[in-house]
Amino acid sequence: MFEKILPIVLESMAGAFIDVGAFVGVVLLLFGYINYRQAGALLGGIEKSKGWQPVLGALLGLIPGCGGSILIMPLFIKGTVTYGAVIATLIATTGDSAFVMIATMPRQFLIISAIIFALAVVVGTLVDKTPLGARLLASYQASKQQKKEIARLHKLEGKHTFAPHLGHAEGDEVDIALHHRSAGHQASGTLAYRLTHQGYIFYLGLLAVGLVLAVLGAAQFDVDSFLPPNFVLTVGVVGALLSMILFVASKKFLAEETHEEVEIKAASLKETIIHAAQETAFVVSWVFVGFLVYELTVLLLGRGDYASGEALIETFLMATGLVAVLVGGLIGLIPGCGPQIIFVTLYSRGLLPFAALLTNSISQDGDAMFPLLALHKRSALMASVITTLLALAVGFLVYWLELHTNLGAFLNAALGN
Ligand SMILES: [Zn+2]
Ligand SMILES: [Zn+2]
Known part of the structure; x- marks a missing residue:
C-alpha cells in the first residue's frame, strides 16, 4: 500500500504548489495591492452611502479574500452600516476559496460570483x-461595556497595535474587542515571526520558479525534455x-487573517507582500489536503485500484449529490477559510455537483465571522443561521x-x- 500512497502524496504536493499555488500567489499579490491602495476609501464610501449599503457590502464581499x-x-x-449590509457581505464572501477558483476554474468563479451577488443584494x-x-443593535447596546x-x-x-485604525478609533469598543481581546498580529x-516575516522572500522566489513551470506546462510546453x-x-x-x-509558523489553521492584520x-506594502506569501502557503497547504482526500477517495472506491476508482466517481456523485449539498452548507458554518478550500478542491476534481459548490459559497463567511463573533455573538449567530438556511434552500433548488430540467x-x- 505504501508504494501506492507515496507517489500520490508527492504528486498532490507538487500539484498544490505548482498547478494551484503559483497562480494563487499572483492573484493574492494583485488583490493585496488593491486592498493596500483602496481599503480606506472603500470603507468610507460604504459608511456614507445610506440605502445602497447592501449593494456595496455585496461588492466588498465579492473581492477575493476576506x-x-x-x-x-x-x-x-458602531451603527454606521446596516445589518442587511452585513448579511449581503457575508453571503457574497467566498474568502480564500475565491483565489483557488480564480486560479483553477475562472469560469465557475464568474458564474458563482454573479449568482451570489444577486442573492446578497436581494436578501x-x-x-x-x-x-x-x-x-440586534439594541441588544448589543444593552450588553456592551460602559464607556467608562x-x-x-x-x-x-x-495601545495594542501601531497601524492606523480603519473604520474605528484607538480606545473604542472595537479596539478593545478586536485588538485587545482577539488574535491580532504575530x-x-x-x-516563527522570523520564518514568516523574513522567510517570505525565499518562499516567493520559489513560487516564481513554480509560476514559470506552471505557465510553460499550461502552454503544453514539454519542460521535462530540457530540465x-x-x-x-x-x-x-x-x-x-x-x-x-x-x-505552521503563522499559527493560523482555520482562518487566515485578522482585523488587525488587515489594518x-x-x-504597509511590505506587510502586504509578507502576508500574501503567508496566505499563499495557507491555501497551498489546504489544497494539498483536498487533493489527498480526493486521491484517497478514488483509491478507496476502487479498492486499491486507481483506474477502477476513477470509473466509479460518476456513480459516487449520483449517489452522494444531495448529501454533498447538505455538507457544503454545514461546512460553511465553520468560521475561517481552510475547510472551504478542501470543498472547492474536491469540486475542481469532479467529486461534487455544481449545486454543492454554490451552497458552500453562499454559506461560508470566510474570516469575517471571527471579528463579528468577538464583537457581538448574537449578531454573528443570526447571520450564520440566515446565510446557512439560504444556502441550503438555494442549493437544494439548484x-x-x-x-430534472x-x-x-x-x-x-x-x-x-
Ligand atoms: Zn483597529
Ligand atoms: Zn506581518
Whole structure:
C-alpha cells in the first residue's frame, strides 16, 4: 500500500504548489495591492452611502479574500452600516476559496460570483426592511461595556497595535474587542515571526520558479525534455513543504487573517507582500489536503485500484449529490477559510455537483465571522443561521433543477464541462 500512497502524496504536493499555488500567489499579490491602495476609501464610501449599503457590502464581499468583509463587521455595531449590509457581505464572501477558483476554474468563479451577488443584494435589502438589525443593535447596546469601563481597560492595557485604525478609533469598543481581546498580529522577535516575516522572500522566489513551470506546462510546453529529471516534481514538493512550514509558523489553521492584520496591510506594502506569501502557503497547504482526500477517495472506491476508482466517481456523485449539498452548507458554518478550500478542491476534481459548490459559497463567511463573533455573538449567530438556511434552500433548488430540467445541460455548457 505504501508504494501506492507515496507517489500520490508527492504528486498532490507538487500539484498544490505548482498547478494551484503559483497562480494563487499572483492573484493574492494583485488583490493585496488593491486592498493596500483602496481599503480606506472603500470603507468610507460604504459608511456614507445610506440605502445602497447592501449593494456595496455585496461588492466588498465579492473581492477575493476576506479583508473587505472583515472591515465591514465593526461598522455594524458602531451603527454606521446596516445589518442587511452585513448579511449581503457575508453571503457574497467566498474568502480564500475565491483565489483557488480564480486560479483553477475562472469560469465557475464568474458564474458563482454573479449568482451570489444577486442573492446578497436581494436578501440584504429584504433584511433591512425588517426590524432585525435595530433589535440586534439594541441588544448589543444593552450588553456592551460602559464607556467608562472601556476607557479604564484601555488605560490599563495601553495601545495594542501601531497601524492606523480603519473604520474605528484607538480606545473604542472595537479596539478593545478586536485588538485587545482577539488574535491580532504575530508577536515579533520569535522564531516563527522570523520564518514568516523574513522567510517570505525565499518562499516567493520559489513560487516564481513554480509560476514559470506552471505557465510553460499550461502552454503544453514539454519542460521535462530540457530540465533535469524530476525537476518539476522536486520544485513542487519542496514548495509544498515550505508552504506547510510557513503555515505552521503563522499559527493560523482555520482562518487566515485578522482585523488587525488587515489594518497593518493597508498601511504597509511590505506587510502586504509578507502576508500574501503567508496566505499563499495557507491555501497551498489546504489544497494539498483536498487533493489527498480526493486521491484517497478514488483509491478507496476502487479498492486499491486507481483506474477502477476513477470509473466509479460518476456513480459516487449520483449517489452522494444531495448529501454533498447538505455538507457544503454545514461546512460553511465553520468560521475561517481552510475547510472551504478542501470543498472547492474536491469540486475542481469532479467529486461534487455544481449545486454543492454554490451552497458552500453562499454559506461560508470566510474570516469575517471571527471579528463579528468577538464583537457581538448574537449578531454573528443570526447571520450564520440566515446565510446557512439560504444556502441550503438555494442549493437544494439548484440541485433539483440540475437533475430534472435543462439547467444541468445548460450549466455544463456554460462551465465548459
Ligand atoms: Zn483597529
Ligand atoms: Zn506581518
